[in-house]
Structures are given as C-alpha cells and as structure tokens.
Amino acid sequence: xxxxxxxxxxxxxxxxxxxxxxxxxxxxxxxxxxxxxxxxxxxxxxxxxxxxxxxxxxxxxxxxxxxxxxxxxxxxxxxxxxxxxxxxxxxxxxxxxxxxxxxxxxxxxxxxxxxxxxxxxxxxxxxxxxxxxxxxxxxxxxxxxxxxxxxxxxxxxxxxxxxxxxxxxxxxxxxxxxxxxxxxxxxxxxxxxxxxxxxxxxxxxxxxxxxxxxx
Numbered sequence: 629x630x631x632x633x634x635x636x637x638x639x640x641x642x643x644x645x646x647x648x649x650x651x652x653x654x655x656x657x658x659x660x661x662x663x664x665x666x667x668x669x670x671x672x673x674x675x676x677x678x679x680x681x682x683x684x685x686x687x688x689x690x691x692x693x694x695x696x697x698x699x700x701x702x703x704x705x706x707x708x709x710x711x712x713x714x715x716x717x718x719x720x721x722x723x724x725x726x727x728x729x730x731x732x733x734x735x736x737x738x739x740x741x742x743x744x745x746x747x748x749x750x751x752x753x754x755x756x757x758x759x760x761x762x763x764x765x766x767x768x769x770x771x772x773x774x775x776x777x778x779x780x781x782x783x784x785x786x787x788x789x790x791x792x793x794x795x796x797x798x799x800x801x802x803x804x805x806x807x808x809x810x811x812x813x814x815x816x817x818x819x820x821x822x823x824x825x826x827x828x829x830x831x832x833x834x835x836x837x838x839x840x841x842x843x
Contacts, residue, residue, distance in 0.1 A: 659710055659841035661701075663687035666821070666839065669699040675826040687836040689739070689823040696736075696826035701819045707801055708814050709843060715741055716796045716837040723763040723787050726828040730765075730781075732774045736827045737761055739834035742779075743801055745809075746817035753778065754817075755809045759799060761785045761834065770808065780808040794837060 667682050677697040679690045719738045727734035739761040747753045756779040765771075765783040773779035782804070784797055805811040819839070823832050 659705065661839040663836060663838065666699060666836065669701050669820075671697050672700055672820075673697040674824070678823050678825070683835075687821075688833075689821070689836065690831070690833045691823045691825040692831050693825050693829035696822070696824035698820045698822035700821075702817075703819070704815050704817050705819065705841065706815050707841075710841040711800055711802050712798055712842045713741075713743060713801050713819075713839070714796065714798045714842055715839040716794055717741075717761070717834055718794045719761055719785075719789075719791050719834045721831060721833040722791050723761060724828065724830040724832065725763045725787070726830050729762055730771050730774060732827065734828050735774055736824045736830070736832070738763075738823065738832045739836075740822050740824075741797075741839070742820050742822070743804075743816045744818040744820070745805055745811060745813055745815075755779070755805065755811060757782060757801075757804050757808060759784045759797065761789070763787050782808075798842075 663682055663686050666687055667680055671677060674696040676695045678695045680699055681688050717739055721738065723738045729735065729737070737760040740758050742756050742758040744754055744756045747755060758773070758779060758781045760781055760783060762783045763786060765786055767783055767786055769783045771781050773781055785795065789795065801816060802813045805813040821836065823834055825832055
C-alpha cells in the first residue's frame with residue numbers, strides 16, 4: 629500500500645524534496661499555465677507512460693490499458709493571495725464503466741488534476757487532493773483513495789457531463805485540504821495532472837486548455 633501511494637499519488641511530493649535547493653515560491657504573475665508550458669513538466673511514470681502532446685493549442689492526454697503517468701510541477705505555490713485553483717478541460721472519450729472506481733482495481737479516471745501538500749520526513753505523510761472526472765460517482769462526492777487515506781478523491785464531473793465541451797473548474801484549495809485533512813494550508817508543494825489506464829484498463833482521452841490560480 630505504501631509503495632503504491634508513493635508511486636501513483638505522492639511521487640510528486642517526494643520530488644519536491646529533491647529539487648528544494650533550486651526551487652522558489654511561485655506568486656501571482658507566474659500562476660497561469662498554458663499547454664505549451666505544461667507539456668514540458670517532468671513526467672513521473674507508474675506503469676507504461678500515458679501520452680501527452682500538444683494538439684491545436686491544447687494538451688491532448690490519452691492512455692490505453694497498462695498506461696499510467698503524470699505530468700507534475702515540483703514547485704511551492706503560495707495560496708495566500710490566490711487560493712483558487714482553476715482549470716479548463718473536456719473529455720473526448722466518455723468515462724468508462726469497467727469497475728468500481730472506489731476500489732484498487734478501478735482507480736483509473738478519464739482525467740485528474742491534483743495538488744499535493746508535503747508533510748513528514750521525505751514526504752511520506754504528504755497529503756494529496758485529486759479532482760477527477762469519474763464514470764458514475766455523484767458530482768461533489770469524495771472518498772479516500774483505495775491505496776491510501778493520504779490521498780482524497782473529489783468527483784468534479786461524471787458520465788452525465790457533456791463530452792467534447794469545454795468546462796471550467798474552480799476550487800478553493802485551502803478549504804479542500806481543511807475539509808479532507810484538517811490542514812491549515814498557505815501553500816501547496818506540487819501540482820499535477822494525469823490520465824491513467826493501469827488498473828481497470830480500457831482507453832481514456834481528455835484535453836486541457838489551461839490551469840491558473842485566482843483570488
């Protein structure tokens with residue numbers, strides 16, 4: 629269980645430690661990430677890598693059975709002035725109904741954006757909130773990741789949400805970490821996105837227009 633969490637949920641936070649000597653906090657003027665920037669974020673592979681490419685000015689993210697990798701930003705991001713995380717995404721392939729998404733064998737999603745707060749020695753007690761595009765979970769539902777309670781899953785969209793249509797999300801990160809972990813948070817230590825097909829298999833496809841922070 630610990631190995632799985634480190635590999636798929638908290639690898640981003642562990643990477644923060646390795647780069648801490650060269651990193652600095654990001655502030656308002658730097659908190660708008662376009663696909664041109666995001667596609668060059670470091671890749672963390674968990675199985676065979678998912679596919680992330682620029683296509684017509686957006687980030688195109690796909691996976692097939694056995695693929696799972698994330699694009700991640702190893703960087704402290706201050707939240708005091710701009711606590712809201714926003715992003716604009718759409719699914720091209722409707723979410724799959726292969727198995728229960730709340731169990732280990734179903735822990736794959738058409739799209740996920742997640743934020744990490746580094747905690748503990750070597751980040752081993754770090755906390756992550758995953759905002760996911762699910763198949764059948766109610767919008768707004770939340771549950772512990774089946775591999776570890778150090779990561780929480782939050783359903784932003786599901787199979788009832790339209791495909792091929794851009795939707796914009798807005799979440800207050802300090803309130804999310806307070807709600808799920810009881811943390812008083814003034815910064816996150818990593819930001820990531822992922823499409824994964826390594827547990828339930830199948831094919832998944834989403835696109836991302838941008839990620840930004842606001843007040």
